[in-house]
Amino acid sequence: MLKQTEGSQAVAEAIALCRPEVVCAYPITPQTHIVEGVGALVKAGKIENCEFINVESEFAALSVAIGASAAGARAYTATASQGLLFMGEAVYNAAGLGLPIVMTIGNRAIGAPINIWNDHTDSMSMKDSGWIQLFAETNQEAVDLHIQAFRLAEELSCPVMVCMDGFILTHAYERIDVPSQEEVDAFLPPYDPIQVLDPVEPYSIGAMVGPEAFTEVRYLAHEKQLQALRRIPEIGAVFKDVFGRQSGGLIHSYRTEGAETIAVALGSVNGTIKEVIDGMRDDGAAVGSVSICSFRPFPLDELRAALVGAKHVVVIEKSLAPGLGGIVASNIRMALRETAVPVYTVIAGLGGRPITMNSLREVLEAAGNMRLPDVQFLDLDHGAVEREILRAKQTRRAGPTAENILRNLGHAAVAGND
């Protein structure tokens, strides 16, 4: 049913439609509205046979989900930012054990310095944990990806993170088609676990594995992701049959025919990028864009096919690997290995800094004119940075960087947030 609603609320309703049996959560901005929405639906009796547990931390939240999933229950949790980091050990554990938990990430920056706004540093910190990572471009896609995520996770027995941009999506009100229970039931079969705690056949989960077999177990985790590469588009096609719309898949290309410069990004910024592309196309520039929906597994072949005809690839990414530059761009270079296509990294939108159409257009034009460095920081205040570097050179006891920069820019340091 089409309705005007908040992204978080729509996702909560989508979760309810997937009939989770155990939901556990610890609140953190900007995830809170999602889990509160699920809690309210449990309370209203809208989710049958669902145990909702408000736990003492994120570490507990995912650990409870692991226990529930190991016992054969469909388990769901959600977090963001610091919460995902705090879960870290359990994140790897869930993947290593092959437990098909679905988790929403309301993407938010990581401190220090504390920041509650959107970027992708949180999800990127877990990119190699063995979870499948799907990034939603719109709230409609966020709803649809959750429904697909349970099916994907349970078919492969592999946990799935659905990443949606904090605030930009989680707190945005828009028209969203929330499907009916019948549609979801037709698409998502009841969970049939590959491992359950069965009293008839007791066994233990979580064996110690030495050098003799560790590589093989890890290889199988990799192989599972490769299977997901095949299943994600197939599940997207089945989804289209049932729900009548295209959602998910590995990547989405936009106006890439004959494009010389192609922008690549994850998540909601693709909406802005598309508008920039339209404007530049109107002015005769050969530009296009590619949105990556599945970041793990990473669709090397599809990206190579989509990008190999370009003269410049500009990766707009909301996370930074200090000492390297761009994480997504490094992955894209792997897709374009042994080609001559230059890949530029543009670090943008960190800690919620707006990514404006003007700035995007500038970098795309600069790339077309071969004027873009390998790593560029969108709208960086070079003056502020240089003053701080100079100050730090002149004074050994330079003090805390964050406070200095704020003072330098004329802002009072604020006491932390969420």
Next chain:
Amino acid sequence: MNIMQPGPFKAANYKSDVTPVWCPGCGDFHVLLSLTKALAELGAAPENVALVSGIGCSSRIPAYTNCYGFHGVHGRSLALGAGLKVARPDLTVLVMSGDGDGFSIGGNHFLHACRRNIDMTYVVMDNRVYGMTKGQPSPTTEPDWDSALSPGGTGLSPFHPLVIALASGANFVAREFSGDIKGTTRTIVEAVRHPGFSFVEILSPCVTFRPDERAWKTQTHVASVEATDDPARAARRIMTDDGFNTGVLYRGRRKPYEHHVTDRIVDPAILEQEFAI
């Protein structure tokens, strides 16, 4: 103790020029006032005081003072404070936390900080709710308090911070109400002066998400009995009171953590005596 003799400090000397963003009527305003008054009474120069916090409305407090402040990640304030104090034993260290920061996500550190008995003061502004994330139940929330994250209430027995502090080895245990500025100030002063790990729970209402807590003003009352140094007696008292007694409950005699002594051989008999509850 590294507290100077009462100096020329006034409460205002400890306030920074950052304006608190707490809701009007939040109990934490009173805690800030009592804290600055207590520091003035202790005569500790602002630069000799370190306030360490985690995340939450309550944890914003260090920024509102002129002391050293450390605003850490959610739940780790006690461990941070411990590190700070062992590195700089000359500083007066107060860890300032909330019931979510201190008892949920950081609950584990609470037990071990009490055990370790490092000479610092732990102040928890307990409003029985997560204020900053807008109203979810904490471990001290009543079992029938309804919220979206605890549909129909948690149904769980609330965590009893004072009993846990006592059982885990805290050397000084007290409860105050934020609105009682005199009592809170006096207790913070005493907590800082008492050797070892001091724990002060301050009932500090969250007027926004727990408007019912405004009633604490009349519900809280100064305990009619003196503090004890007998943990068994303190435990009995606190297990049977109505939860609103204020004042110092327990002054222990455990030896504080010794700096620069890595291999402490503890006589089990002494331990038994200390924990004879």
